[in-house]
Amino acid sequence: MRGHDLINAILPDELILEILCRLDSYKSSCDACSLVCKRWLKLERASRRTVRIGASGNPDAFVKLMIQRFAAVCNVYIDERLPISSPFPSTYPLGHGMPRTATRKSRSCKRIRGSSSKLHCAVESSGSEESDIEPFSLSDAGLTALAEGCARLEKLSLIWCSNVTSVGLRSIAENCKALKSLDLQGCYVGDQGLAAVGECCKQLEDLNLRFCEGLTDAGLTELAIGCGKSLKVLGVAACAKITDLSLEAVGSHCTSLQTLSLDSEFIKNKGVLVVARGCPALKALKLQCINVTDEALLAVGTYCLSLELLALDSFQRFTDRSLCAIGNGCKKLTNLTLSDCYFLSDKSLEAIATGCTELKHLEVNGCHNIGTSGLESIGRSCPALSELALLYCQRIGNNALFEVGRGCSLLQALHLVDCSSIGDDAICNIAQGCRNLKKLHIRRCYEIGDKGIIAVGKNCKFLTDLSLRFCDRVGDDALIAIGQGCSLQLLNVSGCNKIGDAGLTAIARGCPRLVYLDVSVLQNLGDIALAEIGDGCPLLKDIVLSHCRQITDVGLSHLVKRCTQLESCHMVYCPFVTAAGVATVVSSCVNLKRVLVEKWKVSQRTRRRAGSVLAYLCVDL
Template sequence: MRGIGRINALPDELILKIFLHLDSKMSWDACSLVCKRWLMLQRLGRHTIRVGASASPHGLINLLARRFVNVRNVFIDESLSVSPPVQSGRRQRADQSPLSALRLHCLNEEDSGLDSYCLSDSSLSAIGDGFIKLEKLSLIWCSSITSAGLQAIAEKCRFLKSLDLQGCYIGDAGLAAVGECCTLLEDLNLRFCEGLTDTGMVQLTFGCGKTLKSLGIASCPKITDVSLEAVGSHCKYLEALSLDSNNIQNKGLVAIAKGCRLLKDLKLQCVNLMDEALQAVGIFCSSLELLALYSFQRFTDKSLIAIGKGCKRLKNLTLSYCYFLSEKGLESVAAGCPELMHLEVNGCHNIEACGVISIGKSCNRLSELALVCCPKIDDNALSEIGRGCKYLQALHLEDCSIIGDNAISGIARGCRNLKKLHIHQCYEVGNEGIIAVGQNCKFLTDLSLRFCDRVGDEALISIGEGCSLQHLNVSGCHLIGDAGITAIARGCPQLSYLDVSFLELGDIAMAELSEGCPLLTYIVLSDCHQITDVGLSYLARKCTLLETCHMVYCHGITEAGVATIITSCLKMKKVLVEKWKVSQRTKRRAGSIISYPCIDL
């Protein structure tokens, strides 16, 4: 570029505003390569950094803090793999990522041994010193940090609004320091923080109770109802609560319900809670919009009746393995919560068809319905959903043994805005229902029919003629062959995901896919015995955007076919194949993207 480009005549503030409209890290990185000025501005405009496990976390944190001074969001996840140090004089591997190279560059000579691979209290102190504008901090499975490090963060990062400590073994003193210093804290996640007790939680609520809006507690065995009573007393503005504990009794949740009247989201997996607790939620939490109940064995329809009477704004309800619920509870929710938009019923074996029928009659705003392991839900129930829920966009059915074609046809005719349809292991569903979907649901983009073994080519021909799919899974539908997949290839040019495992497909289908679906990025061909290297060559030639390919137990595919698809698809990130089909040359070229099944086939 000769002279000064026109865009470089703009002031820094305006260029930064332009940068803020970039929608990906790749775009930011590309801008930083234009010139030194843009590199500097890109660093000033970077507000978020994400870091995995590092060979030298302390050095990496210091380096990032020097380069990106305006960072407000820091995410550190030590569950991600660590980059091993390289020995001096040895070339960097060709498959090593730039971030790995950066981490290795930060490796200090004195860093040796396992401890140097874990974020320490001194690293937390460096975060506090380097990112003075920090608002959101996420520390996932950082097992070496203690209360001392958390206290350092709390004292230095007074503007902190969100803190995620999942899997960190911090103690009460650290949590108390957060409550004392971070008086703007709104979001706190304490999943798997096994070192905490009620003492730390109570002290936290004294300090930031007025600002806390979201709280998550799971697998913290020393936290009891005492903590929840403190939350109920001091956190009047709490809007979201997630609890997973065997130690919580009715007393704690009742205190939450009485004290946190603005509660909107409530997720519970507490086996000792009974009707008294959920009845209190129904009485006092009139603003509740989301309720998720998992593995409840001690409450009955009385709880849902109270929810239906008191929570008129409820929009999202999940009931998972709540064994003592019947259709009466669901009927109460349908009658009292007309704004319900999402309903998931999973493993509630006593809920019969009339409960779902009542949802269809009363909740005409329903947009998403999931029924999993519901053996008593029949065609009449789904037909009522089709008649009453015109705005339904997503339907998930799994292991519902008596639902058949009449139900799917009723949904197709009534719910013409359907975009996502997943039907898994519903053995009474066949061609008739899916043909109706193809004829009526023109907006469908996501179809999954796993192990629906009565669905054949006629159904897919209808889908190919009527819908423009982006996602298709017909794994285990053994009646589907080349004709059905050919219809999809010719009618769905936007297809990006395809799972045809366990089908008797041949190379003809692969040739059609290569011609008709150039946007394909993810394909599963496992157990397709008739596909050969020729079929793979068709895919490799035209589907150049492929990133993932599973081809385990495909008898016709050899090491030559594996090599072809790996060398031709330059964007490939994962190939799953038997180890004996990978040549040494292919392994040297692309060993980092090749995965093998757990059991050699």
């Protein structure tokens, strides 16, 4: 009833808090609720559990403000890779980071991500270059303030916070004993801080140590001893001083470990052997360790009987013996990724197919000795296969996909990249046998043309995501069949030069739910197609038009007339698109977040009006 606030008059604080807590993962909804009234703002702040922060301005002071406003926060994500925002929108529009030299000589501001409002921290610079760099990075003082103000902290992510040391991490450990997840990617913390976490945080379950160059075996060993009973997920990458010694400690103490990710040239067989024997609950293992050989993976196949995911990358020193052991022992394996494993052959896939019949995801990337017969075995023995990716597999031919089409009716996603021996006949068999296909991505497979894609359009009615990049033989007939048979949401036909207005017109008329479209490098595409897309696809959010030499300002005006939800538009190297066309796009789409265009095509008026969304391919030197 107009003039009466029934919600605030009837609903108690406890009920509104309960509603807001359920919205915590939807930041935009929380922000909207906080704008209703002062009461809702106060309640929303009291219920906000998750906050994401960059590292511009003065992060230390900003953390203190965040703690004051959000008393219930327990998940904090700080990422110093986020762009630096400027406090001077008239000179440097938001979205274009002000040069650090300019920012250092002024007051700087900071926007908290996850806040119901913008918080600004003004910090006077000291004048010297060396001291002025400091305010842009979170320091131990800021981390200490976070520790003292958020005693209930459960998840902490510090991405590339290079100024944080063991002092700050020790504060977190001593004050936040309920910590369950800690991400230290790119942080130069030392052994003392990690040891403190092991000593105090007995509930720690998830630890990421990627690119933590300051750590040695001593720190990881102490943590493994302290958190051995609780730790379930561990990631280590590019830590030159972490070797088999600390990995042995992980295997000896972390008996509940379920996920292990290792990327190191210093880890050899011994550490992986101890983990395999000591962690029977291991479910996911990702290895990029060039010095690990068959011996380690034989142990994985023998002891890790609960293994569900295995990813092997750049292995040069192991053979089919390893995969045979995995196939014999890991019967629960559902996800297998093999990248640049040059000494694996068809025998490996045959062993996996025979032993791991529950396999759902398979990716073979650059394994040049794996051919048709190995994948045929997968098609015959793994009926649950739902996603298949074949990248740079020159020896895999049509017969392999014949068997997949015949035996894997549940397949929903197929990725093919640079598979020169796979052609239309294979795609026809997939289309006829895998009618539940939802995603089809093909790139630079020059033997695939209209025939195969037409079969997909006729048989795969659930297809929503189609990418055909640089497939020279695919033309309008293929897209006409897709438009008549499928309701796409995402389409990428970049570089398919035989596609023109007729094919895109069919898509526009048959796929009204389209939200993403990439038609870059289509030389025959003109304004007619853009007009049809504008009329038929009102939900479109992202479009890539770069290198389309036939489109003009007229086509753009038709496109944006009804595609009012457009958020992103790339249109570089379109010679007949002028400053007027760019202005039309910017003025018509209120939700626009990014426009990629040549700088010289942007007028001063457009730059003033929408500088924050403009991105330039070419900038002044």
